[in-house]
Amino acid sequence: MPGQPQKSRVLSFRQGLFSGLAGFILTLSFPAIGASETLEEALISAYQNHAGLQAERARLRELDETYVQARAQGRMTSSIGGTASINASRTPALDIPLPGFDSFIDSGTTFSTPIAAEARFIQPIYQGGRVSALKSQAMAGIYAAREGLRAQETQILTDVATTYIDILRDEEAARIRRSNVQVLLRQKEAADSRFEVGAGTRTDMAQADARLAGAKVGLAQAEAELQVSRANFKRLTGHMPEALTSPPSFQLPASEKEAIELALANNPQILAALYSEEAGEAGIKAAKAAYKPTIALTGSLQAIRGQAGFPDRAETAMVGAQISVPLTTGGMNRSRIRAAESARTRLMFETRDTQAAIEAAIMQSWAGLQAAKSALDASEVQVAAAKLAFEGVELEREVGRRTALDVLNAEQELLEAQLTVLNSRSEVAKAGYRLLAITGGFDAYSLSLPTEYYQPEDNFDDVSTDDYLGIVEEILPDNWR
Numbered sequence: 001m002p003g004q005p006q007k008s009r010v011l012s013f014r015q016g017l018f019s020g021l022a023g024f025i026l027t028l029s030f031p032a033i034g035a036s037e038t039l040e041e042a043l044i045s046a047y048q049n050h051a052g053l054q055a056e057r058a059r060l061r062e063l064d065e066t067y068v069q070a071r072a073q074g075r076m077t078s079s080i081g082g083t084a085s086i087n088a089s090r091t092p093a094l095d096i097p098l099p100g101f102d103s104f105i106d107s108g109t110t111f112s113t114p115i116a117a118e119a120r121f122i123q124p125i126y127q128g129g130r131v132s133a134l135k136s137q138a139m140a141g142i143y144a145a146r147e148g149l150r151a152q153e154t155q156i157l158t159d160v161a162t163t164y165i166d167i168l169r170d171e172e173a174a175r176i177r178r179s180n181v182q183v184l185l186r187q188k189e190a191a192d193s194r195f196e197v198g199a200g201t202r203t204d205m206a207q208a209d210a211r212l213a214g215a216k217v218g219l220a221q222a223e224a225e226l227q228v229s230r231a232n233f234k235r236l237t238g239h240m241p242e243a244l245t246s247p248p249s250f251q252l253p254a255s256e257k258e259a260i261e262l263a264l265a266n267n268p269q270i271l272a273a274l275y276s277e278e279a280g281e282a283g284i285k286a287a288k289a290a291y292k293p294t295i296a297l298t299g300s301l302q303a304i305r306g307q308a309g310f311p312d313r314a315e316t317a318m319v320g321a322q323i324s325v326p327l328t329t330g331g332m333n334r335s336r337i338r339a340a341e342s343a344r345t346r347l348m349f350e351t352r353d354t355q356a357a358i359e360a361a362i363m364q365s366w367a368g369l370q371a372a373k374s375a376l377d378a379s380e381v382q383v384a385a386a387k388l389a390f391e392g393v394e395l396e397r398e399v400g401r402r403t404a405l406d407v408l409n410a411e412q413e414l415l416e417a418q419l420t421v422l423n424s425r426s427e428v429a430k431a432g433y434r435l436l437a438i439t440g441g442f443d444a445y446s447l448s449l450p451t452e453y454y455q456p457e458d459n460f461d462d463v464s465t466d467d468y469l470g471i472v473e474e475i476l477p478d479n480w481r
Helices: 006-018 039-049 051-072 130-196 202-237 256-266 268-291 332-398 404-438 456-464 468-475
Strands: 077-084 087-091 108-112 115-126 294-305 313-324
Touching (some): 130 202, 130 268, 130 404, 256 332, 268 332
Antiparallel strands (some): 115 294
């Protein structure tokens, strides 16, 4: 591809590194019911239909034209034109008092309808490298925009995966709370029965009623949160979720150091900043080229018909060279060079800032992942202990060593432990997705999604295909243009 920046070598590194991801650091499972939809299907749906991605792809196609427009400044331009008119010329009489003559010239009006046609062309020969620099600048901008598209794609796919996990979490939370309502309902009925036979108190009944009402509130909140997650899923994928299955597993970096190295080499924001930096370098070259002379070959063909007098037709042809040497521009060129150099400096610091921000994000994500894993391990132990305690309290209540309130408290602790492990499990999954996204490994290509990938190169090739107008351009040295 013409004008490809050197840093594009990182793309091949990314492709070799992230193709065929498999084997996530921790297997996470959520129950699935009936006909199912996989995370892979959800990601493909968003990749194909998300309006934000479609808009970003269209914006990239706009930028492809900047290369064509820059290249056109070094190619031949031509035009044709013509004129048609009606001319009238009146000649007054000239009286001369000579014997035997009435007048020397009689008066009269002469009409003519001249028609002229002209063709002109200008072929730049030498522009001091300005066009070449503009083409490099355009290409660097296009590569930066492609990385911007990949960043947008990564963000959307990460949002889909996160929302997918949220739905699984919220569905399971609603199921747990629904089961809890059923348990408390049975406990209330048992309390009522014990009161009727004189083995219970009104306090037991009131406590059971209060816990049941609180459980119903929690169930309503859980169902509301589930609907919010389902709405987010529809916004991202274009359809409502249907019986989502357990998410697949992905390969994560083995260490924080490895994650940082991958991110610095492959994160789309960093790559976009590097390409923008290259565009700044090319901008300096384009500004400096304004000091150099320009040479162009010019020519014209002209034909006239119907002109007054004799002959009434004429043809002319002209071929020449046009040379322009800049002398003074009132400080314009110097100002443009300084502005370009300042822009390049700004872009360099922006690249450093982006790299530092990504490195910090990796460290935060890695810490968040480790914390989520530790919380998951602890919450699983908590669930096992709470379940054992609940069973023991129930048995002790049957022999009179525990009260109904003790049973309700133990049941509440088990519920909270179950919800905690559920939240911890989802946080581990989402932390892994975020970490993978920051390293640049959560776009459609890196995930090896089985779908037709959008290829931005195809549109660029379509609009920039060379034609016969570029023959002279290909002959001339690149540093002339």
